[in-house]
Amino acid sequence: MHFSAQDMEEILREQIEKIVKLSDEEFRFTLSHFTTKTLKKHQYLVQAGEPAPNDHFVVKGLLKSSYLDELGKTHILQFAMEDWWISDPQAYHNKLNATLNIDCLEDTQVYLISIDNREKLCAELQKMEYFFMKKTTAGYIALQKRILSLMSQRAEERFTQFVQLYPTLLQRVPKALIASYLGISRETLSRMPVV
Amino acid sequence: MHFSAQDMEEILREQIEKIVKLSDEEFRFTLSHFTTKTLKKHQYLVQAGEPAPNDHFVVKGLLKSSYLDELGKTHILQFAMEDWWISDPQAYHNKLNATLNIDCLEDTQVYLISIDNREKLCAELQKMEYFFMKKTTAGYIALQKRILSLMSQRAEERFTQFVQLYPTLLQRVPKALIASYLGISRETLSRMPVV
């Protein structure tokens, strides 16, 4: 299954209007700054070492962003399913090459917005600047919580919390990847009591 | 030693103008949304359980924000010295009671801005919205790096990196607090080879 252009527009608009109300014209204007892309499972949206000029809003599907360290271990920074945003923020905002990989765990449809388009959009339509501000702030708060979780909770507590927070992901994502997101080995996750 | 009101204004203006240029009038207008506060070592700027309606820009001094977990252990989320911002973001942006404590490690002077004043300021002066956007984005990127560091590096590597990143803090902050920031015990930090 796969969304039509019209379906996609609807979904993007709903996402934005959770935070700011837009007239039809404002939405049309906003929309003109985005493009769309369809990807299959296993395809990459961003590859480390290459430019990563877009932020992505997931309309359908599931992706992950991950970092490959010097020892060859990958660490998952983020999952993104429907209604979530995903990018390599450092590469995106500073126009650098990516240090992260972003790839699809399922067939996926996304909206893309380049940093230049985003800045233009924000300059012209302050509501959208407000929207992105809210998004970024919420993201910042979430990351702070994750840091606290990594520092104060043991592996099992982190997993329990993950399950409560993202029950859907538990269904859709292989356990080994969840382990990597939580910063624990897949064996340790596997040894945990069933919830 | 202690800065005059004029010194403080200068420092705030420099901080802002690293990102956006302001006319004298724009700066005066911006400034009118801030208040100032002077604190002594050990004083609290924010206390868990109470409102935390302000974001703070440090003109002089050193603070930390920390979280007290259920086991009675404190975890340091952030240090903030001159030119840094510090708050309980969740409490600040959502007008909730604080979950963090923020207190002074040295005598300190800060600018305060309430969330309402900030939103008014941003609505009226788009440059300042842009400024806060940049700040928040940079903070987001820094937190992502810290998460990766917590997941991919062992205690000693994290400490080494901390020293390189913040040599000043190593001088000004007791080791036990640095350990708490890095998510390791003070004993473990103490056992590390001298740099």
Added chain:
DNA sequence: CGCGCGATTGAGTAATTTCAAATCTAGTGG
């Protein structure tokens, strides 16, 4: 001089990782 805070050291313990092997499962081609 002695107190108090910060830092260090030692010994034992707990949590988690690593490596290796076994098991399970779903999808595929014959």
Added chain:
DNA sequence: CCACTAGATTTGAAATTACTCAATCGCGCG
């Protein structure tokens, strides 16, 4: 429908990393 394979998960045992608890040390300051 079944055998087969690749991917995912589980299990065991040893090794590592860091923690905890307890004691000691060092030093600046009243």
